[in-house]
Amino acid sequence: xxxxxxxxxxxxxxxxxxxxxxxxxxxxxxxxxxxxxxxxxxxxxxxxxxxxxxxxxxxxxxxxxxxxxxxxxxxxxxxxxxxxxxxxxxxxxxxxxxxxxxxxxxxxxxxxxxxxxxxxxxxxxxxxxxxxxxxxxxxxxxxxxxxxxxxxxxxxxxxxxxxxxxxxxxxxxxxxxxxxxxxxxxxxxxxxxxxxxxxxxxxxxxxxxxxxxxxxxxxxxxxxxxxxxxxxxxxxxxxxxxxxxxxxxxxxxxxxxxxxxxxxxxxxxxxxxxxx
Numbered sequence: 001x002x003x004x005x006x007x008x009x010x011x012x013x014x015x016x017x018x019x020x021x022x023x024x025x026x027x028x029x030x031x032x033x034x035x036x037x038x039x040x041x042x043x044x045x046x047x048x049x050x051x052x053x054x055x056x057x058x059x060x061x062x063x064x065x066x067x068x069x070x071x072x073x074x075x076x077x078x079x080x081x082x083x084x085x086x087x088x089x090x091x092x093x094x095x096x097x098x099x100x101x102x103x104x105x106x107x108x109x110x111x112x113x114x115x116x117x118x119x120x121x122x123x124x125x126x127x128x129x130x131x132x133x134x135x136x137x138x139x140x141x142x143x144x145x146x147x148x149x150x151x152x153x154x155x156x157x158x159x160x161x162x163x164x165x166x167x168x169x170x171x172x173x174x175x176x177x178x179x180x181x182x183x184x185x186x187x188x189x190x191x192x193x194x195x196x197x198x199x200x201x202x203x204x205x206x207x208x209x210x211x212x213x214x215x216x217x218x219x220x221x222x223x224x225x226x227x228x229x230x231x232x233x234x235x236x237x238x239x240x241x242x243x244x245x246x247x248x249x250x251x252x253x254x255x256x257x258x259x260x261x262x263x264x265x266x267x268x269x270x271x272x273x274x275x276x
Contacts, residue, residue: 059129066139075143082136083109083154084119086183088126089133090158094173097127104164108157133179137186144187145221151187155197158183188221192273212266212273224276231267235260 062085069078087108091101102123111119144151162176172180184194213220218230236242238259248256270276 059132062125063132063135066136070139070143078139078143079150079154082140083157084122085126085136086133086154086158087161088123089130090161090176090179092127093130093133093175093179094162098165100164101161104161105157108160130179134182134186137183141187146219148187148189148193148220151189152193152197155180155184155187155189155193156200159197159200190274192275212269215262215266216270224274227267227270231263234263238263 062081066078066081066085069075069081087105088097091097091105105123140151140154158180162172162180163170166172184197187193213222216227216230216234218227222230238256
């Protein structure tokens with residue numbers, strides 16, 4: 001199936017529009033170029049990917065594409081594969097996929113006309129089974145541990161697809177709620193991310209808000225305790241009362257005060273996000 005070279009490979013690639021506008025193009029490598037990436041494998045690994053008690057080479061090949069992207073460090077391509085897979089499985093989890101769910105998917109992600117057919121084919125293939133969605137979510141969670149904004153954006157899209165056929169009550173099917181909770185957990189997102197996605201207020205990667213973790217100089221994967229210790233260390237190092245013991249100009253003193261304010265603001269954002 002030679003659609004991967006068209007979707008992810010070469011010069012054109014493809015872009016995601018809608019509320020996210022995140023680039024998802026570039027090459028997936030030789031397997032994408034020669035169209036073999038999604039060819040069903042024979043025996044071996046696919047035999048360990050059962051579908052109702054029998055080998056499922058198609059699903060094995062689809063997830064294999066995600067694993068290859070992850071192994072090669074091509075997380076944009078992993079994101080593209082996982083995005084289509086999770087959205088398709090979200091639509092199918094509560095029963096047959098309907099037009100409202102498909103339209104919600106299309107409005108969340110504005111694919112170039114040249115790729116609409118290929119995306120549709122991928123969507124149809126991905127919805128063949130729904131019991132494997134956590135595998136994609138876990139791979140994406142590991143790949144984006146240092147930048148979770150794209151995962152939040154995808155969570156928001158999944159909520160929109162789930163609610164597309166919910167009617168005036170906007171109540172989700174229990175299977176949809178379970179799906180979303182398990183994806184949220186596999187993504188490694190904090191409680192605040194769930195609240196934002198549920199309300200439709202995802203955190204875009206390009207909001208211009210300074211990254212709180214970068215200000216503190218610590219990884220997003222750090223524990224609550226590690227972040228708290230880092231914040232206290234920075235406050236001790238940069239607090240004006242400490243720096244007052246050193247010779248410094250008025251301008252330097254103001255910069256120190258600004259630095260402490262940024263550190264505290266970053267800590268406040270993280271506390272709010274993690275509900276500490």
